[in-house]
Amino acid sequence: MQIDLRTVSIEPQRQAFDHLVRRFGNKPASRYQEGSYDIQAAENLHYRPTWDPDQALYDPRITRIVMQDWYALKDPRQFYYSTYTLTRAKQQETTEANFSFVESRGLADMLSDELRDTALKLLVPLRHAAWGANQHNTFICGYGYGVTFTQPCIYQAMDNLGIAQYLSRLGLLLGDTAALAAGKEAWQHDAAWQPLRRYVEDCLVVRDPFELFVAQNVALDGLLYPLVYERIVDDHLSTRGASAVAMLTQFMTEWFGETRKWVDAVLKVAAAESEANREVLTGWSGHWSDRAAAALLPVAALALGDQADEAVAEELAALKTRLAKTGITL
Amino acid sequence: MSNVFIVLQANEETRALVEAIQLDNPHAVVVRQPAMIKIDAPDRLEVRRATIEELLGRSFDLQELHINLVTLAGHVNEDDDTLTLSWNS
Amino acid sequence: MDMKVAKKKLPLKEKYQYLTRDLGWETTYQQQEKIFPYAEYEGIKIHDWSQWEDPFRLTMDAYWKYQAEKERKFYAIIDAHAQNNGHLHITDARYLSALKIFLQAISPGEFAAHKGFARAGRELPGIGTQVACQMQALDEMRHAQTQIHALSNYNRYYNGFHAFADQRDRIWYTSVARSFFDDAMSAGPFEFMLAIGFSFEYVLTNLLFVPFMSGAAYNGDMATVTFGFSAQSDEARHMTLGLECIKFMLEQDPDNLALVQRWIDKWFWRGFRVLGLVSTMMDYMLPKRVMSWREAWEVYGVENGGALFRDLARYGIRPPQGWDDAEKAIDHMSHQFMLGLYQWSFGTSFHSWIPSDEDMAWLSAKYPTTFDKYYRPRWNHLRKLAEAGTPFMNTGLAKLCQTCQLPSVFTEPDDPTMSCHREGRYLGEIYHFCSDHCQTIFNDEPEKYIQSWLPMPSLFQDPLNGDVGAWMQWVSLLNGKDNGDFVGSEDEANFQLWRGLATKNQ
């Protein structure tokens, strides 16, 4: 049948799904809202988990943070799968172009041995730290409560994996498979990496999803990314002639600039919910950021030598300023 | 003997893929259904990058298959040049 | 180093190895047992995770790239669908019942799978497995969202879609699907993988998606075809993961065989029951039918499942215990379900109807040994009652199976005239089942299944105490709009009116 349906004007019977009308009023809902709010089962769950019968299948009580409505923790980027994937696809195109630019122009080979060595020593072991971050965000997604809070965590986890893979490719490009082996050896045994490895491993046994969020996304990322990618790679190494390395880590710098807005938004709403939350978050933030700063000090020293102390102290102060804006005073 | 199969969406992009699969697997049977194309083959089916590239006239990454893949059956073995489906029976 | 020598490109398999497996390390500050506390209690023995074979080797950059392309296509089509009143292209508004069931029962399952795979992606100690599970967790989020987005436009024009989020946890028939996913998620990570990754994805989703989406294409529903095929393209990865997972368990230790076989038996039957409603969608709810449930079963059940289990025989695996009974049920189940849905349609957020003469002719051609003999007389009688102005509404609510939670509409495997009654006692209380297999599943883990939240029995508890009106309010069911016979419904009237506006000049 050939019909021109565009000429027909039909009144919709309703604007949006009931649960969204209740939350946002009687108007069309955004795709973010449709794909996020209230899509996790909430009532009449059937069975207790065999892995922990003390928990419910979806259980808000496994964290010390208490929210009246977990859906208050929304993502300011309003990422749902499509917007997330499209954003990353565009970024990966740039990253791919950067890698092939560096490769095709032989820019890696033009680096001085010293700079290349520093870049490899500093960046390659971080692929393991990124894998740790992947584990933590996967955990938060799996066990956290409420889709607006947990959905960005699977995106974050996959980003962490992507970053680990970009760091591996960087290692392969600048130093072949031997560089990956050396980086892993350093991660496992070199004194400089042990505090950070210990930090990551200690996080692997934290089973409070919100504490893990603070330990990884607030404290560790909050110090590591500005310190390593902004301060060391983009400034310190670039000014010494290693801007090729900065091209290879452009993804990480942009990524941190984007994701920290989400992290801050989550913290701010959770802290504003109650004094009790604020207290818990303050305790976690203080504990984990002190530990992260101490763990990153020997790592920063690999590139910055004796300026590392000052650099880490400045980044820690900057993180505290950032946290203060979310209502958490350390 | 058991059939392995691969099902692709029926569209312009998969035209060359289906043709390539037919060329490389003369024993395969192509069944066209609403909106999709099912290719059955006894025990084994190979999707070869080189054949697809020849038909498309451009380079092709086998992972591009994912875009138009609907479903498949059989054990998958994928390397740079070939995607193989097989049953061990 | 010679600057002009380009680095040798690593082959795909080796490169993927470096970009995933090699990211892990032997932890020393914390023990593996504390990092992966759920890895051993189920009793599956894994000696060497490095033996895991990655089925597809997608790195994140490739994943983003290809998935973004799928997403662009998908949203372009559903945008166009919404802008051009695509809902008027469907063959008939009856078709919408299938979509309503899908949104209320299947899409929430996609979300549950997302959550479950995130957990498995953290709890299984092998990196290759973890990465594949995480990617699937991400894909399942995609499926939940693309389905909601595709069906959102239908919600603006038709009844029955609006309360899917409320009905997921409350209305009776969605409890079937939810209990299935709750069951898998309350199990350990290995059983979860077998349940969803293998039994559901590998053995059964082809039955759900492929013929159903073909049906959507036949019935002019581009939005659904698009989300269906788009989702299914990820399923190919998921199925391969499920198959790899089962091979891996079987190859790691011969002791795993007994447990794996028990899980295959259990999850095949759980899946067969939960997907049973698809039979009704295919045989009754598609105005233009593409193939019968029986025909779909032949292709995707018998042929494909047969090939799979012949292959797995080398490990000592036999076809699932319920396979023969499933085969016996194929020619009956769609009719048994639809007869039930019709008489309980006052309690469903979708419409049912009595098949027309033409429908019945098709059914009797597709089910020559069963339809005319067993089911046509009942439909004829129901039609007589409807024509007399006394349509049959079964106010006696249904007995539910303690395990699968479906109403006990099923008959004895070898006697289609006799309801299948199975019951047992556990700690003094009586429990009822729809079949031997559901009873076996219960008997294997009674402490689990006695917890089932069964919607019918719970209707008679506080606070509803059997009040059907209060129940409708509680499940957000608008009486006279969302429920009942399609004939005379608002959906029917609106669709005809709007189609008339589109095709005539008055």
Place this chain on the structure above:
Amino acid sequence: MPVTSLKPYVGVSRDRVENYNGQQLVYASWDHHLLFASPFILCLSPQMTFGELVEQRLKPLVQADPDAAAVDWQAVQWLKSNQPFTPAFDRSLADNGIAHKEQIRWRTPGLNSLMSAA
């Protein structure tokens, strides 16, 4: 078989009789009369007599079946828990030993309109 779990695992039935405010559930069905797609679930007082159950609940529920009018309710064959059973119509469900969630069935040999072809 016990549930395999990491910690002791104890389930609680959601349909215990104490959740029904003094009432109980009874399931009822008419063999070979599958116009009724599933056995009925009924919530009843244990003090209700068996006769009241038949008169007030079962008869209205099965009216739609073409055989309904022809049933001689005194002559039907009863089963309880799938075993033959002779109810006392003037005694209560409790006195008849019909426990919470018990399934009762009845048979009417010879009456089989909608299954006659089968």
